[in-house]
Amino acid sequence: MRDALSILASATVPPSSAPPPGHYRHPHRQSTTSTTAKPQPHPNPKHNKPQFPTYSPLLSSYRRDNRQSLTYNTELASKLAEDGMFEDFLMISESVVASGVKPSEFLALLNAKCVAIGVARVLDEGNLHSVVKMLFNGLEKIGIDPVQMFDAVSTESLRRECRRLLKRGEVEQLVSFMETLAGFKFQIRELVEPSDVISLCISQRDPTAAIRYAQNFPHMEIMFCSIILEFGKKRDLASALTAFEAAKQNTSTPNMHAYRTIIDVCGLCGDYLKSRTIYEGLLAGNITPNVYVFNSLMNVNSRDLNYALGTYKKMKKLGVTAEITTHNILLKSCCVAAKVELAQDIYKEIRELESKGALKSDVFTYSTMIKVFADAKMWKNALEVKEDMVTSGVIPDTVTWSSLISACANAGLVEQAIKLFDEMLEAGGQPNSRCFNILLHACVEACQYDRAFRLFKSWKERGSEQTTSDNNLNSSDDSLAVHHTRVTSRPYSHLTTGVPFRPTTSTYNILMKACGADYYRAKALMDEMKTLGLSPNQISWSTLIDVCGGSGNVAGAIQILRSLHETGIQPDVIAYTTAIKICVKHKKPKLAFMLFAEMKKYEIKPNLVTYKTILTARSRYGSLQEVQQSLAVYQQMRKAGYKPNDYYLKQLIEEWCEGVLQNEHHNEGQFASRITDFGPQSMLLEKVAEHLQDSNAESLSIDLQGLTKVEARIIVLAVLRKIKEKYIAGNSMEDDVSIILGLQELGSDFIKGESDGVKEAVIRLLEHDLGLQVFAAGSRSGRGKGSRMYSSSIGETIERSESKQASESPTRRPMVLQRLKVTRESLHHWLQKKMESSPLSITVTTQ
Structure with a gap:
């Protein structure tokens, strides 16, 4: 086929070597066939000049043949294009143009309909490459504008192909095709909606494709802003920043609209620090932002009042009018x-x-x-602002009325709140669900539970047509008594003069709180909520747990919490805290601590209320394990960044420690007043927790350095109670107990850190109150019988350090670590006496 086309192409140009028939030969040039023949003179002497034959018949024939050949070739090219044979079509086109035919003349003779049919055929076959790479590029090489080859039919074929690529999500191929068409000055906007292409790039998180597509439009600055904003709505700040950098590179002057948009996106993505960096980059480039950029920056950083005020001052300094x-x-x-x-x-x-x-x-x-x-809660001031608003001719909207109603509701003024609600209706305001909920919440907070249910019933039946301050709403309605166990669901009234009331999940949550301890009524409200297509949220379930526990049904409350896991709903910290609070209220400390441990299992972080609630679970401690549990919670609370009020916990710890002195003629009221001796920075609980850890079970060293005498007393008693419980459990004493007091210079009676009489208080406690034998044990003391040295690793390190300093500086007295020692025999005798006198003195309490 190609050989035949080549022959046809060569036949379009007449050969130059063969003259046409009757071609005149020069009279002085001899013929190649006869060298003797001579030209005969003309008989008429007037015509001695040579006579030339006319050229008009010959030229006409030549042009006629040329026209026929061109027509034939254009018809052949049109047929090839119709069949989708673009390669052969381009070969004919190149040959025709090379023969001297103008591209416009060739294009005029082509059958545009055939070309459109061929393009549509190739595109329907999915061969987009053939159209783009061959047809477009080939026509451009021979000087023909490819856009002129497309009519309405072929353009529709291109449009279908673009939509197909868009629907299949082939963003790279689609954008590349658009770039090619735009390069040939094709109106790509007519092929597919630009917003659809941008949306596809956004959904596939492909900022590069979105940027490439936007660069094909003259209004690319606006499209860049749209791309930045759409990525921001997807919380994809990285892609938005990529589009922002491309916007800066494609504009010669700063685009303030782009700066404003990227700052807004930083707010959407929660990265207010990045917005500040962008703003500072503008200032570093000596560029003054406009008022809209400043507004966006202040709005994004509105939670930082100091920064917002500083930005406002900077704005005024730069001369930007607010x-x-x-x-x-x-x-x-x-x-x-x-x-x-x-x-x-x-x-x-x-x-x-x-x-x-x-x-x-x-x-x-x-x-x-x-x-x-x-x-x-400054409701009078809020009403004054409303008067200013009316005076200025500004009409309050629903948000304004909601805030006004909320101002009175927060102050406990239910009547005033309802009056404002009526005023809103009279002014033609359209109350939303928040307005209704604010009124219900105000009634519940004021313990007007009956009124809340009457309002709810009235709104369901009549919408907001009838004013809620009407006397019939304040009258008693036995059908809505608080102790009823069922709530009847009735159709809503869509009256033309009233605003239909559409309750929300929050509406039912508020009403459930109004049920008090009536679990069945709260459960009926939750069932009604479900029938209306509303989904109970975490607050709904937490309220139901609270109502159930308030009725005294602790097991039922725990069962509701368990049912959440079974239904696939993850309880939150509020649900668990509510259940723990119920257990604490009904004296179930073990169950409360079990739920607290369960929170850790499900990776639910306790809040401040959770910690405070669990720390009050016990009114007293009966065992070492209970103390360890509370101390562990306290340490978790401190580690989580909360600052607990540990006064109550210290009281319980002190009471538990003083329990060692039972049957020792101890005045039980004596220790209660000592809790006031703890300073605000006391580390007593941390010290107690350190000495009561199971990991320190084998440690018989008590470090009292840096403690007051009251704190030292509690630490010693805590360790002794721990030893006592271990002894009862079957763990015998294997070694003496060493009590570290502090550093002392040789030859001095003063011990560093003993200004508050720690040594005397500890000796009095051990010898007088407990009847134990105490010996002094110093680093340089004699080590005869009964005076064995029991120093800790810390004490030995200090002793070696001080001894080294003494050897290097003979004028300085060496320091020794002073300790007290309680022998194993003395402790064993004390434990035996305690067991014989009161074997149940420290029986573990169960609650």
Whole structure:
């Protein structure tokens, strides 16, 4: 086929060596056939000049043949294109153009319909490469614009192919195809919606493809901002930053819209520090951000009031005029930080600027200020802001009314809150579910449970058509008595004059709290919630657990908690804390600690309320294990970053330690007053925990360095009680007990750290109160019979260090580590006496 096409192509140009028939020969040039023949003179003497034959018939024939050949070749090329044989089509096209035919003339003779049919055929076969690489590139080489080859039919074929690639998610092939078409000045916007291509790139987390696609449009700056924002909505800050850097490289001047968008995205992704870095980069380049960039920066950092105020001052210093949005963000930041006075100052400044005509307050200004007062329970101030709002001609919206109702509800003013709700209805406001819930919550907080249920019933039946302050709502309704165990679900009324009430999960959660200890009514509310298509959340289940436990059914409350795991719902810290609180309230400390351990198993982090609740699980300690449990919780609490009030725990620990003195004629009221001797930075509980750890079971050394005499007393008693319980469990004494007091210079009676009389207090406790034998044991003391040295590794290290210093400095007295020793025989005798006198003195208590 190609050979035949080559022959056809060569036939389109007439050969130059063969003259046409009747071609005139020069008179002086001899013929190649006869050398003797001579030209005969013309008989007419007037025509002695040579006579040339006319060329018009010959040229016409030549042109006619050329036209026929061109027509034939264009028809052949059209047929080849229709059959999708673009390679052969291009060979014919190149030959025709090479023969001297203008590309425009050749293009005019082509059958555009045939070419469109061929393109559609090839694209339907999925051979996009043939169209792009061969047809487009080949036509461009011979000087033909490929776009002119496409009509409505072929363009529709391209559109279908683009949609197919989009639907299949082949983003790389689609973007490459778009780049090729755009390079030939093709209107790619007509082929596929640009937002759909961008969405595909976003969904596949491919910022590079999105950037390449955007670069094909003249308004790429706007598209870059859209790409940055869409990646931000997906919480993909890294891809958004990639698009932002591409936007900077493709623009000669800073695009403030892009800067504002990336700062907003930093806020969406929770990386406010990155927003500050971007802002500082602008300032480092001596570029002044506009007011919108400043607003976005302040809004993203609104939780940091100091930074927001600093940015505002910097904005004024650079000469950027603040607008009402700027001041609104400052009010928002004050609201978050609960800075009421500062918010009032800013609000006053806004009012002054408004009186001068410098700016105009909007509904957000007043709503934010009202919320500031609502959170601070300053309901009168909130109502004053409402009056300013009405005076300025700003119409309150639903958010404004919600904040006003919340201000009165937070202050416990149920009647005032309901009055505002009625006022909103009279003003044509459309209450949302939050407004309804605020009123219900106010009733519950004020213990007006009956009223909450009456409001709920009225709203379900009549929507918000009837004012809730009507007397019929305050009347008693036996059908809605608190002790009823069923709640009837009724259809909602869609009255034309009222706003339909659509309860939410929060609505039912509030009503469940109003059930008190009526578990069956709370359970009926949860069932009704499910019938309405609402899903109970963690608060719903926690409330149900609390109601069940409040009725005294501890086992039922625990069963509800267990059922959450069975239904595939992971209980949160609130659910577990509620269950632990129930166990503590009903004197079930072991069950409470079991639930606390279960939280650790499911990797649920306790909060401050959880720790405080579990630490009050016991009113007294009966065993070493119970003390160790509480001390372990206390240490976890400190490690988690909470600052516990350990006063109560120290009291229990001291009481447990003083239990060693039972039957020793000890005044039980004596130790209770000593708890006040603990300083605010006391490490008593840490020291007790250290000495009571099971890992220190074999350690018979008690370190009292740095402790007060009250703390030292408790530490010694704690270790002795530990020894006593181990002895009862069958562990006998194998060694003496060493008590480290502190460092002392040779020849001095003062022991470092003994200014509070630790030594005398410990000796009095051991010898007088407990009847144990105590010996002094110093690092340089004699080691005769009964005076064996029991030093710890720390003490030996200090002794060696001090001895070395003494040898190097003879003018300095050497330091020795002073210790007391309680012999094994003395401890054994004391333990035996305790067992004989009171064998049940430290029986483990079970609750």
